[in-house]
Amino acid sequence: xxxxxxxxxxxxxxxxxxxxxxxxxxxxxxxxxxxxxxxxxxxxxxxxxxxxxxxxxxxxxxxxxxxxxxxxxxxxxxxxxxxxxxxxxxxxxxxxxxxxxxxxxxxxxxxxxxxxxxxxxxxxxxxxxxxxxxxxxxxxxxxxxxxxxxxxxxxxxxxxxxxxxxxxxxxxxxxxxxxxxxxxxxxxxxxxxxxxxxxxxxxxxxxxxxxx
Amino acid sequence: xxxxxxxxxxxxxxxxxxxxxxxxxxxxxxxxxxxxxxxxxxxxxxxxxxxxxxxxxxxxxxxxxxxxxxxxxxxxxxxxxxxxxxxxxxxxxxxxxxxxxxxxxxxxxxxxxxxxxxxxxxxxxxxxxxxxxxxxxxxxxxxxxxxxxxxxxxxxxxxxxxxxxxxxxxxxxxxxxxxxxxxxxxxxxxxxxxxxxxxxxxxxxxxxxxxxxxxxxxxxxxxxxxxxxxxxxxxxxxxxxxxxxxxxxxxxxxxxxxxxxxxxxxxxxxxxxxxxxxxxxxxxxxxxxxxxxxxxxxxxxxxxxxxxxxxxxxxxxxxxxxxxxxxxxxxxxxxxxxxxxxxxxxxxxxxxxxxxxxxxxxxxxxxxxxxxxxxxxxxxxxxxxxx
Numbered sequence: 001x002x003x004x005x006x007x008x009x010x011x012x013x014x015x016x017x018x019x020x021x022x023x024x025x026x027x028x029x030x031x032x033x034x035x036x037x038x039x040x041x042x043x044x045x046x047x048x049x050x051x052x053x054x055x056x057x058x059x060x061x062x063x064x065x066x067x068x069x070x071x072x073x074x075x076x077x078x079x080x081x082x083x084x085x086x087x088x089x090x091x092x093x094x095x096x097x098x099x100x101x102x103x104x105x106x107x108x109x110x111x112x113x114x115x116x117x118x119x120x121x122x123x124x125x126x127x128x129x130x131x132x133x134x135x136x137x138x139x140x141x142x143x144x145x146x147x148x149x150x151x152x153x154x155x156x157x158x159x160x161x162x163x164x165x166x167x168x169x170x171x172x173x174x175x176x177x178x179x180x181x182x183x184x185x186x187x188x189x190x191x192x193x194x195x196x197x198x199x200x201x202x203x204x205x206x207x208x209x210x211x212x
Numbered sequence: 213x214x215x216x217x218x219x220x221x222x223x224x225x226x227x228x229x230x231x232x233x234x235x236x237x238x239x240x241x242x243x244x245x246x247x248x249x250x251x252x253x254x255x256x257x258x259x260x261x262x263x264x265x266x267x268x269x270x271x272x273x274x275x276x277x278x279x280x281x282x283x284x285x286x287x288x289x290x291x292x293x294x295x296x297x298x299x300x301x302x303x304x305x306x307x308x309x310x311x312x313x314x315x316x317x318x319x320x321x322x323x324x325x326x327x328x329x330x331x332x333x334x335x336x337x338x339x340x341x342x343x344x345x346x347x348x349x350x351x352x353x354x355x356x357x358x359x360x361x362x363x364x365x366x367x368x369x370x371x372x373x374x375x376x377x378x379x380x381x382x383x384x385x386x387x388x389x390x391x392x393x394x395x396x397x398x399x400x401x402x403x404x405x406x407x408x409x410x411x412x413x414x415x416x417x418x419x420x421x422x423x424x425x426x427x428x429x430x431x432x433x434x435x436x437x438x439x440x441x442x443x444x445x446x447x448x449x450x451x452x453x454x455x456x457x458x459x460x461x462x463x464x465x466x467x468x469x470x471x472x473x474x475x476x477x478x479x480x481x482x483x484x485x486x487x488x489x490x491x492x493x494x495x496x497x498x499x500x501x502x503x504x505x506x507x508x509x510x511x512x513x514x515x516x517x518x519x520x521x522x523x524x525x526x527x528x529x530x531x532x533x534x535x536x537x538x539x540x541x542x543x544x545x546x547x548x549x550x551x552x553x554x555x556x557x558x559x560x561x562x563x564x565x566x567x568x569x570x571x572x573x574x575x576x577x578x579x580x581x582x583x584x585x586x587x588x589x590x591x592x593x594x595x596x597x598x599x
Contacts, residue, residue, distance in 0.1 A: 014405060058455045059448070060401040067402065100322070100330040103398045125324060149542050150577045175449045176538055193450070 004040045011044035012051075014064025016071050023072040033076040034085050037116070045069050045114040049195025062194070063103070066110040073113055087118035089205055092134030093143035094126030096158065099151035104174060107194040108143065115198050128161050135168055141201050144187075146174040152181065159185045169204040173197050217288035221377035221567065222438060225481050225504060225530045228564045233557050233594035235587050236532055236569040238277035239291030240381045240441055241266065242485045242507065243533075245574040245583065247327065250275035252580030257284045267383055268295055271304075271313040271321050271329040274573055285587045287376075288567075292367050292437065294382035294429055298358035317421075318350030319393035334396045336414075340407045345417055354424040363432035371436035379483065381441035382429050385422035386485075387415050387466050388444040394418070404454065404462060412462060419466045423473050430477045437480045439504065442470065447488020450513045456492050468500035475501055483532065487572065489513030491521065498528045507533030507571040510556070518559040531560045532567040535586050541570060542577040546585035553589035561598045568594065 004026075010018040026036055048065040051057040091112060095105050102124050109121045120134045131142045142162060146152040155172055162168045163186055171189035172182050173196075182190035189204040191197025202208065215223065215231045223230035236243050245253070247263060254261060261278030282290070295301065300316045307313075312333050314320040320333035335350055359382075370378045384390060391400045391414050404411040430440075444463065446453055454462075471482050481503035486493075489512040490505075497505060508531050509515050521531070534556040535541060540548055553568060560566040568590045574583055593599065 016406075055451045058451070058458070059453050060405045060458065061455075063398055063402050064405045098325055098328060100324055100332055106398070148575075149538055150575050153577075 003043070004036065007036070007040050008044045008047075011041060011065055011068055011072070012048055014048075014061060014068050016064070016068040019068040020071045020075065023075045027075060027079060033079050034083060037076065037080070041069065041072060042115055045111060046195065046198075049111060049193075049198070053193055053195050059103070062107060066107050066114075069114045070110050073110075088116045088202075088207070089140045090118040090120065090138045091141040091143060091201060092120040092122055092131060092137075092139035093145065094122035094130060094134075095124040095145045095147075096151055096154035097125055097127050098154055099146050099148060100124045101145070101147035101174075104147065104194065105145040108145065108173065108191070108197045111194045111198050112143075112201065117201070128157050131158055132161065135162070135165075140167065141169045141171055141204060143191075143197065143201065144170065144172045144174075146172075146177060149176050152176050155187070156185045159187050169201075171197065171200045171204060173200070216374065217376045218374060218378075218438070221288050224564045224567055225439070226564070227527065227530070229562075229596040230564065231596060233561050233590055233596075233598075234288040234377075234567040235286045235590050236289050236379070236506075236567045237285050237287045237574075237583075237587065238282050239287070239289050239379045240293065241272060241274050241383075241573055242441075242443070243289075243379075243569050243573075244274040245277060246273050246576045247275045248576040249574050249578050249580045249583055250277060250281070253285070253583055254278075254281060256580055256584065257281065259284070266291075267293055268301055269313075270327075271323075273327060273329065273576075285583070286591050287587075289379045289439070290370050290376040292363055292370070292378060292380040292433065294359050294363065294425070295361075296359065296383070297353065297356040299356075316352040316356075317390070317394065318348075319390075331393060334394060334399070336394045337396050337399050339395065339414070340403060340410050342410065342413045344410075345414060351417075352421055352425075354421055354428065359425065360429055360432050363429060364434070367433045367436035377438045378436060379439040379441055380429070380433055380437045380480075381483075382425050385426055385442055385470075386444040387418045387422060387470070388446065388463055390418045390422070391415055401454070404458060408462075415462060415466050419470060422470060426470070426474060427477065430474065433478070433480075435479075437478060439483045440474055440478065440480045441483040441485060441506075442474070443483075443485030443506070445485075445487040446493060447486060447490040447509065447512055447515075449488060449511070451489055452492060453488070456496075459493060460496065464496055464500065471501040481530075487512075489515050491515050491517075494521070494525050494529065498525065502529060504530040504532050504567075507569070508560075509536075509571045510534055511536050511538045511571075518556065522560050522562075526560070526563065526565055530565045530567065533569045533571050534560060534566075535568060535570050537571045537573075537575060537578065541574065541582050541586065542579075544582065546581055549582045549585040550589040550593075553586055554593050557590065557594055558598055561594070561596075
């Protein structure tokens with residue numbers, strides 16, 4: 001197995017059209033899309049996440065890479081399903097009640113999809129019932145996002161709601177969220193940024209934080 | 213003999229020590245107080261005043277602080293703001309109260325809960341070409357005199373009273389944030405990468421309107437102004453939103469031109485508001501003529517290193533703000549607030565060049581007691597020489 005350097009670069013540099021062309025060509029040539037995903041695409045997006053965490057790239061570059069990745073997943077998604085490729089787990093994600101901010105939430109959703117999870121994106125202004133319904137649809141992890149000090153408390157009722165469900169993990173993140181806050185409300189995990197959110201989701205499912 | 217508030221501020225922003233550290237609160241959105249804590253403060257200090265909003269704009273949610281409360285808050289500044297055109301205000305007063313608020317640029321806010329509005333209305337989400345900008349019919353009319361009809365008289369009165377420093381700011385003449393309002397933040401940030409020439413053109417188009425209104429506003433102010441507030445939020449909790457290279461490429465020339473435009477017309481100091489960790493850009497701000505930096509978000513990345521900021525930039529820029537609205541003001545005790553005010557003043561205050569205020573607007577989650585604890589701590593412990 002070898003990394004497809006051209007595709008790697010196109011994802012890292014957020015070249016959406018190039019990513020789409022390369023992935024479509026791979027599909028047309030009956031390439032192994034599972035291998036392409038695991039060996040090139042996921043590590044490439046993880047590299048962008050690491051560069052973002054390290055302050056080497058910023059929000060526009062991260063958005064650009066995430067959008068390129070989303071385009072690729074749109075192409076290979078149906079093939080992955082058809083090939084019997086199983087997602088690591090199903091997770092749901094939403095900005096909490098009263099919060100319409102979604103840039104960070106969308107980034108985490110794409111990173112999760114790109115990392116092999118099936119993501120039920122509930123959008124913004126999500127109430128306890130919305131998360132409950134997603135769990136009924138099979139989500140094992142509930143990811144909560146909040147940007148504001150005035151909306152972070154809307155995470156509490158969701159964390160409380162699932163506190164006696166061992167089969168449901170709650171992971172929180174967003175600009176004003178800290179590990180202390182996550183501990184205080186009884187969340188199972190905290191992601192410092194989009195990249196770290198993947199680690200938090202994996203760890204609360206008992207998986208290694210950094211997939212090989 | 214104690215100084216007047218105006219003398220206090222003018223001394224501090226000239227990098228000299230006044231009688232005490234000035235307090236900047238209640239004069240604009242970024243230095244303002246939301247309605248709920250304002251009501252709480254009025255209750256505590258037994259002030260009877262109406263629940264009015266700045267910019268005559270309830271959906272923004274920021275209170276127009278009455279004079280008695282401003283006095284109780286020891287605020288050393290008074291504001292001169294603009295208004296949306298009368299036609300826009302009238303339309304918004306008459307619209308369905310739960311429908312979107314739309315401003316004079318065609319952007320606006322959606323209601324997400326009682327007294328809670330979110331800037332979700334973006335008129336140019338799909339624009340990617342200059343032709344798209346040319347085709348847009350919703351550009352604002354900056355020549356509408358009802359925007360600034362009150363400005364000359366308000367500023368003249370404040371100058372005649374000669375008691376408080378005059379801080380003037382027309383609403384959101386912030387090119388980067390205005391571009392977010394026009395397109396949606398994520399859309400515009402992506403366009404900076406995917407359609408850079410368009411992104412530059414949009415910023416320049418916006419800057420043209422900003423300059424037109426600012427020019428008219430400054431003409432009305434005449435000499436009756438001490439500080440002009442502009443800005444653009446460029447930081448996040450941990451870092452910058454865009455890279456320093458991208459800032460210098462896209463935005464620094466726009467900001468530099470805007471500041472030159474202002475300084476050609478007034479001797480007032482330029483107050484630049486930018487949230488988050490903007491430490492990597494402070495040298496750029498100084499270079500393009502920023503005199504006062506706000507809000508010094510002490511919980512964001514390298515902005516937390518106040519001694520380093522003071523040492524490196526303190527001779528060339530005034531720090532305004534510094535009291536945390538993330539943890540200390542909403543969640544801390546009154547003693548926590550007092551301790552934080554003393555800490556910030558002790559680091560940023562020596563030699564002048566420091567004004568204290570909340571980082572960002574005082575939001576609805578802040579207990580009114582903590583706002584009073586903040587300003588009272590400055591009044592009690594902020595006298596020079598600082599202890």
